[in-house]
Amino acid sequence: MNDFTFYSPTKFIFGREAIDAVGGELSRRSLRKALIVYGGASAVRSGVLARVKASLDANGVAHEEMGGVRPNPELNEVRAGIALLRASGCDCLLPVGGGSVIDCAKAIAFGAGYDGDVWDFFDGKAKITGCLPIAVVLTLPAAGSEGSASCVISNDAISAKRGVGADSMRPTIAFMDPETTFTLPPYQTASGVTDMIAHICERYFSGQGAAAVTDAIATSLIRTLIASAPKALVDPKDYEARAAIMWAGTLAHNDLAGCGLASSAKTRAGGWESHALEHELSAIDPKITHGAGLAVVMPAWMRYVVDADSARFAAFGREVFGIVPADASQEAIKAAASETIDRLQAFFVSMGMPRSLKEFGLEESVIDRLLDGLEKSKGRVFGAFKPLGREDARAIYEIAFKN
Amino acid sequence: MNDFTFYSPTKFIFGREAIDAVGGELSRRSLRKALIVYGGASAVRSGVLARVKASLDANGVAHEEMGGVRPNPELNEVRAGIALLRASGCDCLLPVGGGSVIDCAKAIAFGAGYDGDVWDFFDGKAKITGCLPIAVVLTLPAAGSEGSASCVISNDAISAKRGVGADSMRPTIAFMDPETTFTLPPYQTASGVTDMIAHICERYFSGQGAAAVTDAIATSLIRTLIASAPKALVDPKDYEARAAIMWAGTLAHNDLAGCGLASSAKTRAGGWESHALEHELSAIDPKITHGAGLAVVMPAWMRYVVDADSARFAAFGREVFGIVPADASQEAIKAAASETIDRLQAFFVSMGMPRSLKEFGLEESVIDRLLDGLEKSKGRVFGAFKPLGREDARAIYEIAFKN
Numbered sequence: 094m095n096d097f098t099f100y101s102p103t104k105f106i107f108g109r110e111a112i113d114a115v116g117g118e119l120s121r122r123s124l125r126k127a128l129i130v131y132g133g134a135s136a137v138r139s140g141v142l143a144r145v146k147a148s149l150d151a152n153g154v155a156h157e158e159m160g161g162v163r164p165n166p167e168l169n170e171v172r173a174g175i176a177l178l179r180a181s182g183c184d185c186l187l188p189v190g191g192g193s194v195i196d197c198a199k200a201i202a203f204g205a206g207y208d209g210d211v212w213d214f215f216d217g218k219a220k221i222t223g224c225l226p227i228a229v230v231l232t233l234p235a236a237g238s239e240g241s242a243s244c245v246i247s248n249d250a251i252s253a254k255r256g257v258g259a260d261s262m263r264p265t266i267a268f269m270d271p272e273t274t275f276t277l278p279p280y281q282t283a284s285g286v287t288d289m290i291a292h293i294c295e296r297y298f299s300g301q302g303a304a305a306v307t308d309a310i311a312t313s314l315i316r317t318l319i320a321s322a323p324k325a326l327v328d329p330k331d332y333e334a335r336a337a338i339m340w341a342g343t344l345a346h347n348d349l350a351g352c353g354l355a356s357s358a359k360t361r362a363g364g365w366e367s368h369a370l371e372h373e374l375s376a377i378d379p380k381i382t383h384g385a386g387l388a389v390v391m392p393a394w395m396r397y398v399v400d401a402d403s404a405r406f407a408a409f410g411r412e413v414f415g416i417v418p419a420d421a422s423q424e425a426i427k428a429a430a431s432e433t434i435d436r437l438q439a440f441f442v443s444m445g446m447p448r449s450l451k452e453f454g455l456e457e458s459v460i461d462r463l464l465d466g467l468e469k470s471k472g473r474v475f476g477a478f479k480p481l482g483r484e485d486a487r488a489i490y491e492i493a494f495k496n
Numbered sequence: 497m498n499d500f501t502f503y504s505p506t507k508f509i510f511g512r513e514a515i516d517a518v519g520g521e522l523s524r525r526s527l528r529k530a531l532i533v534y535g536g537a538s539a540v541r542s543g544v545l546a547r548v549k550a551s552l553d554a555n556g557v558a559h560e561e562m563g564g565v566r567p568n569p570e571l572n573e574v575r576a577g578i579a580l581l582r583a584s585g586c587d588c589l590l591p592v593g594g595g596s597v598i599d600c601a602k603a604i605a606f607g608a609g610y611d612g613d614v615w616d617f618f619d620g621k622a623k624i625t626g627c628l629p630i631a632v633v634l635t636l637p638a639a640g641s642e643g644s645a646s647c648v649i650s651n652d653a654i655s656a657k658r659g660v661g662a663d664s665m666r667p668t669i670a671f672m673d674p675e676t677t678f679t680l681p682p683y684q685t686a687s688g689v690t691d692m693i694a695h696i697c698e699r700y701f702s703g704q705g706a707a708a709v710t711d712a713i714a715t716s717l718i719r720t721l722i723a724s725a726p727k728a729l730v731d732p733k734d735y736e737a738r739a740a741i742m743w744a745g746t747l748a749h750n751d752l753a754g755c756g757l758a759s760s761a762k763t764r765a766g767g768w769e770s771h772a773l774e775h776e777l778s779a780i781d782p783k784i785t786h787g788a789g790l791a792v793v794m795p796a797w798m799r800y801v802v803d804a805d806s807a808r809f810a811a812f813g814r815e816v817f818g819i820v821p822a823d824a825s826q827e828a829i830k831a832a833a834s835e836t837i838d839r840l841q842a843f844f845v846s847m848g849m850p851r852s853l854k855e856f857g858l859e860e861s862v863i864d865r866l867l868d869g870l871e872k873s874k875g876r877v878f879g880a881f882k883p884l885g886r887e888d889a890r891a892i893y894e895i896a897f898k899n
Binding site: 094095096097098099100101102103104105106107108109110111271304305306307309310312313314316317320321332333336337340341344349352353 | 497498499500501502503504505506507508509510511512513514674707708709710712713715716717719720723724735736739740743744747752755756
């Protein structure tokens with residue numbers, strides 16, 4: 094087990110009454126005016142936004158709002174949010190939605206106190222030193238941003254999608270009512286579950302060996318997701334299934350599932366190869382849902398790197414799918430590892446996720462553009478499980494097209 | 497799944513370099529003088545205390561110290577600590593040890609700002625409203641106090657052992673180096689592991705039904721403990737085993753293993769019946785190690801209550817021990833539940849834990865005294881899995897003698 098630091102200070106208020114607690118919790122922290130950030134019309138239609146505002150009003154917390162944040166939130170939305178926050182005198186952020194909305198709010202929260210342009214943080218020109226308090230109302234479980242120390246923003250002008258991290262951006266509170274996810278369409282539900290599994294896998298396959306407690310938690314979270322997702326897809330109002338997915342999504346990404354796998358106490362566990370490969374897809378086409386992109390790219394990455402440590406994949410397959418190698422031979426371990434990847438991809442496909450990049454309407458000719466972007470964000474060589482250069486990444490994208 | 501609030505803001509610094517980070521972390525928080533609290537000579541002999549002080553000195557953090565805190569810390573030690581803290585002008589607590597030392601420090605930390613007697617908090621006469629910062633150097637993994645919101649103190653004058661809880665007493669930081677546990681004697685190691693398993697079981701058998709994610713985490717933690725403890729007992733310097741035990745002990749009691757099992761967002765999950773029954777033992781004889789008492793009392797409690805929900809015990813046995821009922825009949829479920837309890841007790845005994853209260857030198861005639869104390873701390877009826885009155889508790893103690 095490697096040394097690690099685990100720090101997840103967010104207060105999670107979970108259950109059927111969670112949203113009505115918003116105003117009271119903000120008021121108790123002496124917060125006076127919240128900038129509500131949300132995405133499409135569903136926050137309005139579902140009545141969640143109205144409940145949030147009613148709770149704020151009842152507790153004397155003023156509010157301003159910024160709607161229409163798109164999936165894969167864009168730099169200009171963040172800039173507009175910072176301007177609105179400053180003009181309106183809000184002292185905290187209140188994103189209502191999923192990862193895109195939360196990440197937009199996070200960037201506003203740490204950008205608001207900075208004199209330069211907020212992209213400086215993503216470009217490595219500035220370091221995050223402070224952040225306004227963030228209270229999250231989660232309605233789209235997927236990205237785990239409600240408990241995470243990270244934030245991903247797209248910059249369309251340069252076709253880039255970049256992430257930054259700092260403990261100070263971990264939300265102060267997250268309000269999580271599984272009932273608000275009853276109306277999530279199947280594709281969003283499946284994309285979310287895929288993203289959660291990817292968050293766990295990125296850490297599990299860190300190339301840093303095993304960590305008994307963390308490995309046990311990681312695989313138990315994935316088993317629970319694999320058991321719960323089909324139930325939520327069959328019956329979108331299955332509270333237990335929705336609750337399990339929602340809570341697993343938080344624990345998949347608040348770093349609990351990486352403790353002891355990191356190469357150092359300072360670094361998040363894992364090489365985040367699949368996320369890097371996927372970010373280039375949605376940088377090129379923001380309509381590609383992050384989880385759906387991962388459903389294609391991650392199995393392709395796994396197939397390309399599995400030989401670097403097939404025993405690790407076999408251990409994963411044993412815990413998650415009950416795959417028992419025929420014997421202790423290297424061949425049997427390799428076969429079990431390969432079956433593990435097949436089973437994981439089959440699970441994604443069974444939820445309605447794509448199998449090949451072709452299904453996004455992309456053609457193989459796009460690969461060079463993807464590789465250019467990848468090199469800009471990750472450098473010439475990246476990855477922890479197995480170092481990947483440009484030609485390795487090309488091979489992975491090719492597998493993702495052939496799938 | 498029941499509604500819950502999960503809040504575990506402690507920063508856990510885990511690994512071989514953890515202790516050398518003490519001074520820097522305190523200094524970064526502008527803490528100027530720490531009251532070091534420790535127990536026996538082992539903190540001195542092991543060199544841990546010297547390393548802690550060197551780290552404080554190197555970072556300009558002054559310190560005062562209070563040694564000799566006994567297992568099952570006593571009210572008068574807390575009172576003395578409060579007086580010392582006030583006289584020396586310390587602004588934070590730095591317990592070095594296990595649950596007893598940490599709990600003593602916690603009581604000093606929330607008692608220091610209170611004008612009345614600190615026992616008022618345990619007696620229900622006062623409510624905890626504030627607490628000095630607590631930084632823990634954990635060297636005896638067992639009680640999980642390094643991440644918990646609770647504190648247990650004995651009052652010898654009235655033969656009582658009482659607990660209180662409040663989020664404000666959760667430690668700010670915990671420094672955890674598994675190497676500091678290499679010198680733990682087998683009995684302490686086994687008692688610690690038993691306590692951890694009990695912390696998970698008290699929540700799992702909450703009488704509040706299942707919660708998929710939490711149940712999966714809970715049983716995976718216990719499986720890891722059952723796999724790791726024998727390794728640490730055979731080779732006390734097995735780093736991976738010691739690390740797994742240490743981290744599992746924290747997660748067993750920072751409330752992660754209870755999310756969604758509580759009857760309300762305000763209450764810790766579970767009825768804590770075994771802890772209540774055990775506290776009376778160590779109130780009568782402080783030499784009884786908490787974990788060893790639990791190793792006897794918890795299986796006795798389980799045998800007495802199992803029929804209230806044998807399916808829950810069978811589900812536990814399937815996940816933890818791989819016990820598969822012969823068929824779906826009620827008899828088969830009952831048999832699996834019973835085998836589950838047998839296997840758990842056999843595991844405790846295999847680690848060197850006692851099987852019967854007789855092994856503590858107690859006689860059955862003590863039961864009425866235990867029941868008197870129990871009624872004083874828990875009232876006439878207590879428990880969540882199955883309500884227990886005085887005669888129920890008597891029957892459980894009798895089983896614990898007959899075992």
